[in-house]
Amino acid sequence: MFEPSYIELSRSALLNNLRFLRKRIGSHVKLSCVVKGNAYGHGIETFVPMLCEAGVGHFSVFSASEAERVRKACSCGHDIMIMGEVDGDALEWAISEGIEFFVFDKHRLEQALDIAQRKNRKALIHIELETGMNRTGFEKSELDWVAEKLEEHPEHIHFRGLCTHYAGAESIANYLRVQRQMRRYREGLNYFESRGLSPEVRHTCCSAAMMMFPRNRYDLVRVGIMQYGFWPSAETFVKYVMGRKNRKDPLKRVISWKSHVMSIKEVSPGEFIGYGQSYQARENMRTAVIPVGYSHGYSRELSNQGRVLIRGQRVGVVGIVNMNMLLVDITEIPETEVGDEVVLIGYQGDMEITVASFGELTNQLNYELLTRLPHHLPRKQTD
Numbered sequence: 001m002f003e004p005s006y007i008e009l010s011r012s013a014l015l016n017n018l019r020f021l022r023k024r025i026g027s028h029v030k031l032s033c034v035v036k037g038n039a040y041g042h043g044i045e046t047f048v049p050m051l052c053e054a055g056v057g058h059f060s061v062f063s064a065s066e067a068e069r070v071r072k073a074c075s076c077g078h079d080i081m082i083m084g085e086v087d088g089d090a091l092e093w094a095i096s097e098g099i100e101f102f103v104f105d106k107h108r109l110e111q112a113l114d115i116a117q118r119k120n121r122k123a124l125i126h127i128e129l130e131t132g133m134n135r136t137g138f139e140k141s142e143l144d145w146v147a148e149k150l151e152e153h154p155e156h157i158h159f160r161g162l163c164t165h166y167a168g169a170e171s172i173a174n175y176l177r178v179q180r181q182m183r184r185y186r187e188g189l190n191y192f193e194s195r196g197l198s199p200e201v202r203h204t205c206c207s208a209a210m211m212m213f214p215r216n217r218y219d220l221v222r223v224g225i226m227q228y229g230f231w232p233s234a235e236t237f238v239k240y241v242m243g244r245k246n247r248k249d250p251l252k253r254v255i256s257w258k259s260h261v262m263s264i265k266e267v268s269p270g271e272f273i274g275y276g277q278s279y280q281a282r283e284n285m286r287t288a289v290i291p292v293g294y295s296h297g298y299s300r301e302l303s304n305q306g307r308v309l310i311r312g313q314r315v316g317v318v319g320i321v322n323m324n325m326l327l328v329d330i331t332e333i334p335e336t337e338v339g340d341e342v343v344l345i346g347y348q349g350d351m352e353i354t355v356a357s358f359g360e361l362t363n364q365l366n367y368e369l370l371t372r373l374p375h376h377l378p379r380k381q382t383d
Contacts, residue, residue, distance in 0.1 A: 004291035004324075005259035005344065006378040009042055011050060013252035017227050018054050020250050025210065029217045030201070032081065034224035035070060036062035041370035042228060042255055043379035048073040050381060051227075060222050064090035067099050081126065081161075083222075084136075091115060095123045100160050104128040104136040109149055109157075116156035126161035127199070129188040131181040133167040143188065147195050161220075162189055162199035170208035170233035178209070182216055208232035211240060229253035230355065230366045253355070255370070256346025257377075261310065261338050263289040264330070274319025274327055279304055286331045288315075290342050293324040297373045298344065301362040302326075308342050311335065312349035 021031060033056050034040075039047040044066065048059065052074045059074070061067050062084040070080050082101040086094050087108070092115050094101050103109045103125045112123040127146060130137030138146055150159055164185045168174030185204055192199065202218035207226040210217055229251045231237040241247040267273060267285040290308065294300045298321060306317035308328055315328045330336045345353055355366050362369070 003376065003378050004262070005257060005296055006380065007043065007373065008256040008258065008346070008380055008382045009046055009050065009254050010252070010256070010382055011053075012383060013229055013254045014050055014227070015054055016250075016252045017229055017254070018056070021223055021226060024214075025217055025221055030058060030220040031056065032058040032060045032203075032220055032222045033227055034060040034206075034222050036060065036066055036083070036224070037367075037371035038066075038373075038375060040224060040228050040367065041373035043375070044069045045073045046379035046381060047254075049075075052078065058220070060224075064094055064099075067094065071097070071099075087111070092119075095119060095121050098124060100124040100126060102126045102128045102136070102163065104130075104138060106142065106145065109146065113149065113153055113156060117153075122156055122158045124158050124160045126163050126201075126203075127159070127192075129162065129164045129185055131164045131166075131184040131188070132177055133165050133181070135165070137164060140184075140188070143191055147192060147197060150192075150197050151195070159192075159197060159199050161201040161203055162192060163203045164188075165206065166204065166209045166213075169206065169212050170236055172235060178213070182213070206232070208236050211236045225367060226251060228255065228370070253346065255355075256382075257344040257373070258346070259290050259292045259342045259344060261288045261336060261340045261342060262291045262325070264336065264338060265289070272319075275322070276320060279319045284331075285318075285329060286334065286336075287318060287327045288330045288336060288340075288342075290326050290328060291324060292342075292344060293322045293326055295323045295374075296377065297369075298326060299358070299362045299364070299369075302358070305361050307353055307357065308344055309348035309351050309353055310340055310342055312351055314351055314353070 033051050035044055038044055048070050058079045059070050060081045060083055064086045067080045067082050080099050086101050095115050116123040128137040130139050166178045166181050169178050201220050203220040204216050205221040207223050210221045225232055265287050267281045269281055269283050271281050273279045292298050300321045303320045307314050311333050313333055315330055317326055318329050319327050358369050
């Protein structure tokens with residue numbers, strides 16, 4: 001409660017984004033909200049209850065530890081799907097708790113079967129196919145072995161889903177590669193169905209694929225970045241607005257990051273500001289100290305080029321971003337006082353500091369910047 005900066009999450013923005021997504025995918029496709037990476041930096045413990053209140057019933061995470069946090073954060077009836085790490089005791093926990101999980105190699109399938117038999121439970125598995133991402137997934141040559149396991153142990157293995165992940169659906173440059181992946185997925189699906197093994201849920205699409213390749217939405221889409229109000233890439237947004245009269249962005253950013261003015265100082269011409277000699281005052285200046293630095297997720301690369309909002313005006317970072325502090329030039333806002341609100345990301349009046357503006361200056365993706373926001377920053381809901 002005493003942190004020098006905090007994050008606000010807008011309920012109205014989230015509801016707007018969910019309405020947009022549900023309209024796009026239609027009533028016949030299930031929406032799984034991806035909350036890995038601490039809900040893309042928004043905070044699982046704060047963001048997941050907001051999704052529950054909005055009627056979301058399916059969550060995708062990377063690990064068992066994230067699945068456990070979602071389970072504790074959400075009191076509504078819901079399904080949780082682990083797409084990545086779940087081994088040993090974590091796998092035993094997942095099977096006992098009815099948590100769904102990806103299976104992409106023989107070791108995990110054998111381990112899951114052993115635990116399910118020992119506990120007399122059903123493992124809820126999603127078979128992941130290797131279609132061209134070359135990361136995780138069963139190769140075509142392994143499918144006979146997988147099918148035999150499913151056929152031999154229906155009482156302990158529930159074929160919950162068949163899935164894959166596209167390698168770069170957000171860019172037209174990857175079009176042919178993604179098309180090959182789609183074909184290989186269909187071939188895998190046809191193979192299992194030819195043996196009388198039909199997955200309960202077919203799913204291949206992340207946010208980008210859901211927008212770029214609507215025919216491949218199947219039964220469920222795994223939507224991450226778009227629920228938070230961001231587009232996977234400029235290309236996906238351009239494709240959406242192409243041919244539309246209204247080219248306004250339909251998504252709204254859920255996150256804002258705020259702090260306050262901690263101290264104010266007068267600086268004379270010729271004096272250097274902050275560490276080293278990276279910034280020298282050319283005239284009488286007034287600077288404000290903000291108690292946020294690179295230990296809070298504000299990149300050191302934003303030294304002498306970052307921007308924040310104070311009193312509805314955009315002001316620049318001067319000097320080197322410190323571990324716990326940064327300085328900004330408030331010479332043109334003489335009325336600034338200690339305690340004034342500082343917006344690092346989000347709106348103040350009609351002005352906005354975007355996550356994209358951070359990325360342009362630091363070569364970070366939206367995903368990267370958001371997920372690097374420290375867990376210890378307080379998160380709270382706003383209207």
